[in-house]
Amino acid sequence: MSSDGPWWHQAVIYQIYPKSFADGNGDGVGDLAGVRAHLPYLRDLGVDALWFTPWYVSPQADGGYDVTDHRDIDPVLGTLQEAEELILEALDMGMRSIIDVVANHVASDHRWFTAAVASAKGSPERARFWFRDGVGPGGASPPTGWVSPFGGGTWSRAPGGSDQWYLHLFSPGQPDLNWNHPEVRAEYEEILRFWFDRGVSGVRIDSAALLMKDPTLPEVGDDVTARGHPFEDRDEVHEIYRSWRKVADSYTDSKLLVGEVWLEDRDRLARYVGPDELHTVFGFDVMASPWQLTRLRAAIEDTLRTHERLAAPPAWVLGNHDVTRAATRYGRRDTGFSFADKAWGIETDVQLGRERARAMALLLMSLPGSFYIYQGEELGLDEVEDLPQGVLQDPMVARSGGTNPGRDGCRVPLPWRANAPGLGFSTVPPTAAPWLPQPSRWADQAVDVQQHQPHSTLALYRRALLLRRQYFAHDDPVVEWLDRGPDVLALRRGSGVQCIVNMGTRNHLLPAGDQILITSDSAAPGDTRILRPNTAVWWRSRPS
Structure with a gap:
């Protein structure tokens, strides 16, 4: 890439x-x-x-x-x-x-589906969807027992007194198309x-x-x-x-x-x-x-x-x-x-x-x-x-x-x-x-x-997206993982900028001589070298 x-x-x-x-x-x-x-x-x-x-x-x-x-x-x-x-x-x-x-x-009111419902079994209009006969006595049960991601079954009786069922992986108002x-x-x-x-x-x-x-x-x-x-x-x-x-x-x-x-x-x-x-x-x-x-x-x-x-x-x-x-x-x-x-x-x-x-x-x-x-x-x-x-x-x-x-x-x-x-x-x-x-x-x-709070989430996003454009938009896509302890996730990009996330329960002390570009810490600690739990920073070594 x-x-x-x-x-x-x-x-x-x-x-x-x-x-x-x-x-x-x-x-x-x-x-x-x-x-x-x-x-x-x-x-x-x-x-x-x-x-x-x-x-x-x-x-x-x-x-x-x-x-x-x-x-x-x-x-x-x-x-x-x-x-x-x-x-x-x-x-x-x-x-x-x-x-x-x-x-x-x-949608169930799409012109294709309304035409299919109005047409006979085996018609070209129904071929665009999944109309099937039911199973069991009188076709009273749906063709399969497939379960919908929304919960419940995936088949409903076709409107208008039809003896067929139609497939809808989601709600009955969303009939599935036949992509064949x-x-x-x-x-x-x-x-x-x-x-x-x-x-x-x-x-x-x-x-x-x-x-x-x-x-x-x-x-x-x-x-x-x-x-x-x-x-x-x-x-x-x-x-x-x-x-x-x-x-x-x-x-x-x-x-x-x-x-x-x-x-x-x-x-x-x-x-x-x-x-x-x-x-x-x-x-x-x-x-x-x-x-x-x-x-x-x-x-x-x-x-x-x-x-x-x-x-x-x-x-x-x-x-x-x-x-x-x-x-x-x-x-x-x-x-x-x-x-x-x-x-x-x-x-x-x-x-x-x-x-x-x-x-x-x-x-x-x-x-x-x-x-x-x-x-x-x-x-x-x-x-x-x-x-x-x-x-x-x-x-x-x-x-x-x-x-x-x-x-x-x-x-x-x-x-x-x-x-x-x-x-x-x-x-x-x-x-x-x-x-x-x-x-x-x-x-x-x-x-x-x-927009008037310097440490708000909106301010964080605006500042971070500006810095992302500056440091990462044309950066080498390689990610270098760094070892900063068992509870700290840290990586470095080709620009030299590091992202450090404290996922533990104790403060993490950042190295001296760094340049903090941005912190996610909404409390904005006085000592910027302290990375509190559940927060992240972007930083890089100060240019000599």
Whole structure:
């Protein structure tokens, strides 16, 4: 991997969940007008690109990941013209745009699915999806016992009194597409061209490993490794991304393809990245790793080693719109992340979690590759875990029978002004409360408060991103690990800058004669040579 490669190799990319970023018309829901009003904030933060989660027309059965039309904007968020203007305005400020493409499924009101439901069994319209007869007497049972990542089954009876079932790996409002069908493949290649032609610089591929299914519909058994999983990481999926790469490479400006791929097997994960497939995949192993030196370093080393042999840049993340916020995760007894372990009422020390999240941000920013910021991480926001039951919208809650708290807690609208209604979420006089209620404690984390505090999380991010551009943007991608004791994770980059993280319970004394570039310590100790527990610094030897 070269440090002077395409734009994304060392880029800082800010993830925007449009419904919760900023409201530009006072209806309580974030929109493109709200994003446009805050583009100077994102520019001043120091990011290189903006990743927009789905902004398309959608019935919102799953937060916009049930798409009715990939070529138009949901009216609640704005218009296609506004999206085109936003892309250009951001580019004028030095920020590229990345869009989310949802390829595994569409919304249940998509024109293809409504046509399929209205058509007879065995019709060409149904061939674009996975319609199958049930099993047992009268076909009363679903074709398989596959379990959804959202909980529950993956088959529903087709509407309109049909005797067939249709497949949906996620919610019933998200019928899975049949990627063996040539029309499906052609449609998505045209969707890529539609947005690339409008100035989009990259695509994040949702659920990238799930597109292909075994047409014989076997159950998930003990022999998955030998015969392949029936709907996850099937070999045929790579044909799709080879065709997408040809589309991306047909443009003179560099277009990024980054995949959401959750796989434990690194060799299988590596197959998605290459000169004829995706440019990179997210480093979820590091994000999910607990606050424990040996495991965290191993996850970083594995990610670096995998991407080095692929000549591709890693994509580091602390969180996203699906994951419990870092300031909460790192304040728990179990500091790792697993969807299966999400539960209500876990005891959390948010202040401890926030300190560790600040230190992790410095660590990930110091590594070669791109760094993704999920909106609100730069404010140190914690997970909102006390939302009233009546406002929860994530289908994971209902599909799990209420045992899973879902993902609404990391999607609560951002706090912009501490003393304004809705914490300033609306950029015009508000007429409606934010679509998810914000906790009053977030007033202390609001942008207008933090921008005047020299040791706030916002100040830390702004300073760190400036220094990252100065010292790491064109640095040698090699990471040299240093031994500073059993509880201290330390590395050095080619510029000579070291990142040192104290993961123990005692203060660590930094060497004399150093130059502290930045510290994550929000207490800002008087003796800068003292690295307190749960904090990190960037430093280098003073020039002679």
